[in-house]
Amino acid sequence: MKFRFALNVLHAVILACVLWPFSAVAETTYVGTAACKDCHEEQYENFTKFAKKAHSQKSIQIMASDLTEAELAECYGCHTTGYGKPGGFVSYEKTPHLADAGCEVCHGPGSDHVESGGDAGLIKGTLSMEDCESCHNQSRVKAFNFKPLLYGGAH
């Protein structure tokens, strides 16, 4: 009995060691734009007032009644925060804080940065046009004749 117990503990310890690196990586998740407000008031005010991203769920909702679930799911990839990614948007009911395309679509998931109290090394601060192209992709740029500049649409 004692031996079995010791073996179980050993197993648990080994398992924890093996899984630890993965759990550490998986911890960085999306927290939503409101979580940035207190420390970045200026960016927050500008973004929520002027960027269409901050209200991008409205663009979906005005068309939702004409769309199937599968079509709606396609919209989420660009009009919400982190859809299809770990800790990202799931549904308006379950993840209302990620319903719009927020700060983290450009700066990446912010949980580590927020929990650290603002460690600049834990958030993407330098951006390039590649960070926009998952949504502002070639075919959109052509179809809408609109290619954003790096410093547009943010704050």
Ligand code: HEC
């Ligand atoms: C690949 C990314 C992407 C997908 C997928 C996508 N959108 Fe968009 N949407 C954008 C971008 C970016 C804009 C801003 C205009 C532009 O640059 O094309 C936009 C603009 C819009 C607008 C216009 C808003 C305005 O102010 O005129 C509406 C409405 C809209 N999208 C609805 C939808 C719906 C509904 C779906 C799903 C069927 C969808 N979008 C899927 C990226 C996307």
Ligand code: HEC
């Ligand atoms: C507890 C306060 C705090 C919160 C919450 C916070 N930040 Fe920060 N953030 C800081 C501090 C402090 C810095 C470093 C000083 C500076 O440059 O403003 C910083 C720096 C940054 C930078 C620049 C990084 C660089 O490389 O220079 C970005 C981008 C950023 N934050 C985005 C965000 C986003 C997005 C959120 C919300 C998900 C957020 N922050 C939430 C405190 C915070």
Ligand code: HEC
């Ligand atoms: C459309 C993309 C985009 C969104 C959305 C966005 N940012 Fe930024 N952010 C940028 C760019 C571009 C820079 C400049 C980065 C560089 O110089 O390479 C930047 C820089 C910053 C910085 C560094 C200081 C400064 O102002 O240059 C902070 C802090 C920051 N962003 C916070 C936020 C917060 C908080 C939000 C949401 C309220 C947000 N950002 C939303 C694109 C974005």
Ligand code: HEC
């Ligand atoms: C997750 C997808 C996504 C990413 C990444 C993204 N955008 Fe957007 N962006 C959108 C959507 C969606 C809209 C349209 C919102 C609406 O009207 O409903 C938009 C709108 C805009 C607009 C229109 C004007 C306005 O006031 O919002 C600009 C400019 C823009 N984005 C710039 C950028 C830049 C620059 C980057 C990269 C640094 C970027 N975006 C990254 C999804 C994205």
